[in-house]
Amino acid sequence: MDIRQLEYFLAIVDSGGFSRAATALYVSQPSLSQAVRALEHDLGSELFHRIGRRAVLTDAGRALIEPARAAVRSLETARASVDSVQELRTGRLDIASMPSQAVEPLTALVRDFSHLHPGVVVAVKAVFTSREVVDAVRTGAVELGLLACAGPLPEKEVSTLALGQQRFVLLVPPDDLLARRQSLECEELSGRRLIVGQPGTGMRAYVDSLHEQGVAFEVATEIEHRVALLPLVLAGVGLAVVTESWRNLAHRAGARVLDIEPATVLNVGLVSRRGPLTPAASAFLATARAEASSR
Structure with missing residues (x-):
């Protein structure tokens, strides 16, 4: 073998x-x-x-x-350790990320990391639940994972670095009556048509919890491809409940962003496998720690 x-x-x-x-x-x-x-x-x-x-x-x-996967990842770690004498001039870092966190904080983290190590390719794998992120890291499919969850961040199977919190907000098209406002109460979503994520995602869990509380919204579209979310909102298909990581991107696209009251947040973290990491993964973690400490 x-x-x-x-x-x-x-x-x-x-x-x-x-x-x-x-x-x-x-x-x-x-x-x-x-x-x-x-x-x-x-x-x-x-x-x-x-x-x-x-x-x-x-x-x-x-x-x-x-x-x-563990054997292949261990060999990659050994190779990368030798390559580290080249000061991370080349290499590859595999990261799994949930969709909203791939907007932020991943964008800022990759920007800062790539500025320091432009020769390292960052490969981002799309996953949709925090469990999938943990499994991808634990099995060695990736080295790092970016996730968000309503409860405490996972710590049993992986090492975790807390990166802060993200609250839920509402995206509306610029011609909607709500576009003039800065916030709304969650009960005001009753009767509105919403674009929702697939079951198992944080976005879907939140809107499902609103429905259980008696907020009688209608599901306009259930979507897995988040890249279509903003176009659907701007086309008037429905409103979308997302995390505030979308705020700046939505503003630039022309959508309006309203805070949903009362505030409900997700805890965001970067997870890594226990044991030795490649120099690229260690450097990325250092970038994330610096970002977290500056907040």
Whole structure:
């Protein structure tokens, strides 16, 4: 067994098949298949069921995912530690982020980090719940994760750096009657059409809690692609409850932003796996600590 075989195995898992993995790795499919067969021979167990063009994980394959990610990540850490003598001139940092936190504070953090280390590529993976962020960090799929949650930040499975809080606000188009106001009571959302996120997200949990309290709004659109959120608001499809990380972007796009009273907040944090980190991840954490302490 060698690390290349594990990297090939994970590429098939992440890509969903041999053909797409071969394309992503810039290797021929026969070479990829041969490497996986060699890995299966070393382990004494099949890792995939080959069903036509599909590759379905066996129980053994599922059991291998987490240790394989840990092994690959450990090698990356070792390589990056050697590269650190080059003062982070090159490299890659993988981060998972929930959508609203990818607007802020991620934008400011990546800006400051990239100013100090322009040769390091920051790759951001989109996830939608705090649980998904923790799992991505814990299993080694990424090194760092940016999340927000209504309760305490997670600390059992990962290390956590608190970055502050974000309150919920309302986005409205400029021609709406509410656009003249600075704030509104949450009860005033009754009868309004809202654009909501998919179940499991912080945005959806908040509006669902309003509904449980008797705020009888209508769901205009349930959306997973947050990039369409502002265009939908500006097109008059509905109003959107988001975190205040959207405030500056919404203003620049022409939408109006109202505070929702009483204020309800999410706790925002940057999580990392326990144990040694690559120099790039350590440097990014240092950037985040400086940002948090300056507030």
